[in-house]
Amino acid sequence: MCLNLMGHLCLRSHQHSVPISITWQDDSGDEDDETASPADKSELHSTIKSLSLKLDDLSTCNDLIAKHGAALQRSLSELDSLKIPYESSEKLKVVNERATLFRITSNAMINACKDFLELAETHSRKWQRALQYEQEQRIHLEETIEQLAKQHNSLERAFRSAPGRATNPTKSFSEGSLLTPKGEDSEEDEDTEYFDAMEDSTSFITVITEAKEDRKAEGGTTGSVDWTSSDNVLDGASLVPKGPPKVKRRVRIPDKPNYSLNLWSIMKNCIGRELSKIPMPVNFNEPLSMLQRLTEDLEYHHLLDKAVHCTSSVEQMCLVAAFSVSSYSTTVHRIAKPFNPMLGETFELDRLDDMGLRSLCEQVSHHPPSAAHYVFSKHGWSLWQEITISSKFRGKYLSIMPLGAIHLEFQASGNHYVWRKSTSTVHNIIVGKLWIDQTGDIEIVNHKTKDRCQLKFLPYSYFSKEVARKVTGVVSDSQGKAHYVLSGSWDEQMECAKIVQSSPSSPGSDGKQKTVYQTLPAKLLWKKYPLPENAENMYYFSELALTLNEHEEGVAPTDSRLRPDQRLMEKGHWDEANTEKQRLEEKQRVSRRRRLEACSRGCGTEEEKEADVYVPLWFEKRLDPLTGETACMYKGGYWEAKERQDWHMCPNIF
Known part of the structure; x- marks a missing residue:
């Protein structure tokens, strides 16, 4: 009775706190x-x-x-x-x-x-x-x-009454202030814009200036890079017209059923445990596997297709940075958990006709869950990665830490980019409306030219002066000279502005010194596609996500499209899906025990035994010379097997 009373008092306390939070928002x-x-x-x-x-x-x-x-x-x-x-x-x-x-x-x-x-x-x-x-x-x-x-x-x-541009604009504004006089009638009103300063060593303030004057003042300091001549590459990079696809894809899936479930009754004994080791019903899932979610990062592949044509490596870096940010745009409403893939599960995306690329994912480890991914584009680039998902349930929020490096290489130029994903946090796990945030820093490195891009994902706060889901960044060359300033939000759009002059500002009240970048007007790099109609009842899937689990002929028998519990959930049969999910997980546990029993060597932990015994089918472990890490890389053979329709080597996992 005492526990019930405490629970009642806690509930009452929370109910009384709700209006306060509403007031702040x-x-x-x-x-x-x-x-x-x-x-x-x-x-x-x-x-x-x-x-x-x-x-x-x-x-x-x-x-x-x-x-x-x-x-x-x-x-x-x-x-x-x-x-x-x-x-x-x-x-x-x-x-x-x-x-x-x-x-x-x-x-x-x-x-x-x-x-x-x-x-x-x-x-x-x-x-x-x-x-x-x-x-x-x-x-x-x-x-x-x-x-x-x-x-x-x-x-x-x-500003409007001033005869010309201020000689020292930083004196007119307090440090870290924001002035964005957009939407005015005259062009002069759009010539000055200040962005909020970041709080670390990459802190800066940008000043947008007139293009003609600054091209004269620039004096050719940026070498062969010509902003006006590059407009056709960077300007409107996301506004790609979508032609009619050669293959008609589905545009909707069955609406999500309204199932109620007590989350706390399941999660209260799981605090601090790995999410992958918690038996979760499909009620918390969306009808896509983690392999399909990984493939969904390619939705804005046209950014890389455009980057192929960049003659300047720093301009190309801007598009690569926009692509890395665009992969988070699908997560703003997608708080449901994807299915943990079975060991040996695969997912292919054969879209050479309309997207110009082929993608293959394979689950190469189960503890910890790890997926290998390889993408080939006929436009002249390839991407590969091995991502290990580390997640912890902290009681009030869930931290998701993707581990592993992402590689992107352009064949013509030989530019090789490497970066890692940021941390995702799901808030209000127990009480309140779930929402997701991206935080941390991302460094993108071009290992051929040594160009770098520092991206900062600002954490959301009720009391922050920053806009929600803000991302800022600076692109610099091998000598550390900054060329572009990036700004935007990870759920909407990214812009870049060419730097024509930089200078240190006077130290602020906190003693920190910001860098003031004088830039040309910003160019739009990427803008998020609108969600399909009725998306709120279809798990907030994008147009590409709606097609990922669409049935296709000729795929491998291990493909995620053929996973029965996921298919049942998509059709709305959640009770049957839960039963099928338990069957598949038990089948996987039996297979794992057999592999461990067959291990005759004196291995250490069970994870080490499994790593020694299990061999991925389409990927193999190699030493990455750039990162010094061992990662699974594509060894070939999948598309040839598909062409022959020879799948005898595939395990029976479903």
């Missing part, structure tokens, strides 16, 4: 007046006053009880001194004992009421101070916002 301020108004303060005082009056009444009752109890006790003592029969004497003792118990109980009740009131008064003072503090903070924020708005307006007016 609501920009209108309509609900702020309700949560921190003087009426609430007076109501609190009124409640305490009422409780005090009630305690006074209880104290009066206590005095009366004590007075009448003492009189009753004396009367009973007088009766006890009389000479009465034995039977009456026994009854009198019983009455005396009951009167004593009554007096003790009454005193205990009054003491408990007094303790309650003292506790209420103590907490009421704390609540009053907290409420007063929140009111003062709100007033301070309102005054600050009003002051900033006035400063913003005055700056805009001063």
Whole structure:
């Protein structure tokens, strides 16, 4: 009963905290007046006053009880001194004992009421101070916002009235401020823009300037790179017209059923454990495997197709960086978990006709879960990676850490890019609406030219001045000279701006020095495709995601499209899917035990035994000379086997 009471109190506490969180997210301020108004303060005082009056009444009752109890006790003592029969004497003792118990109980009740009131008064003072503090903070924020708005307006007016561009624009703005006068009638109003400064060594402020003047001032310092001549490569890179596909693909899947499930009942005993080792029902999944999610990163492959034609390696780096960011755009609404692939499971994407590429994934390890991926494009690039998913359930949130390097090589130029994925965090696992965030830094390195791109994914915060899901970055050459500034958000779009001049700013109040980059107007690199109609009922799948699990003839028998539990879930038969999922997992456990028993060498842990015994079918372990790590790389043979329709070497995993 005590645990139930604690759970009830915790639930009540959470329910009372909800309006506060809504208040912080609501920009209108309509609900702020309700949560921190003087009426609430007076109501609190009124409640305490009422409780005090009630305690006074209880104290009066206590005095009366004590007075009448003492009189009753004396009367009973007088009766006890009389000479009465034995039977009456026994009854009198019983009455005396009951009167004593009554007096003790009454005193205990009054003491408990007094303790309650003292506790209420103590907490009421704390609540009053907290409420007063929140009111003062709100007033301070309102005054600050009003002051900033006035400063913003005055700056805009001063800028519009200025005869020319400011000689030292950084003096006009506070460090880390944001001024984006877009949407004005004149072109001059769009010539200056300040981006929020980052907090580490790559911190910077950018100033957009007029193109003509800065090309003159540039003096050819950027070598052969010509911004105007590269417009056809970088400008509007994401606005690729989609022609009618040669093969008609499906545009919808069955709507997601409305199944209810108590998440806490499943997760409460799993805190701190690997997510891959937790038996999860399909209710938390989406009808795609991790191999298909990995393939979905190729949705904006046209960025790499365009990058092939770049004559400048730093321009090419901008498109590669935009491609690396675009892979996260599908995750903003996709909080469901993909299916953990079976060991030996594969997934192919044979889209040479419309996408110009072929992709193959294979699950090469189960503990830890690891997938190898190889992509060949007929446009002149190839991509490969081995990604190991490390995930931890922390109680309130889930951390997903993809481990492993991603390689991208352009055949004509020999430019070889390497980078790693950032950390994904799923928030509000137990209570509230689930949402996902990407955080951390990504460094992309061109190992041929030594060009580098530093990307920073800013974590989301209710109190941050930054826009949600913001990404910033700088592209620099082998000498460390910055050429481009990147900015945008990982769920919407990315832009790049060419740097024509850089200089250090004066140190801020925190003692940190920012770099001021003077840039030309930004070019759009990538923009997210709109979601299909009714996407909210189809797991928020994109157009490409809707086609990934579409049935195709001629694929390997280990292909994710043929996985029965995943197919049942897609059709809406979740109960049957859960049963089938348990069968497949038990089959996989039996196969694993057989492999371990067959291991005759004195291996160490079970993971080491499995790594020695299991050999992937289409990939093999090799030493990566660039990273120094051992990773699975494609050894060939899959597409030839598909052409012959010879799948005798494939294991029976389904």
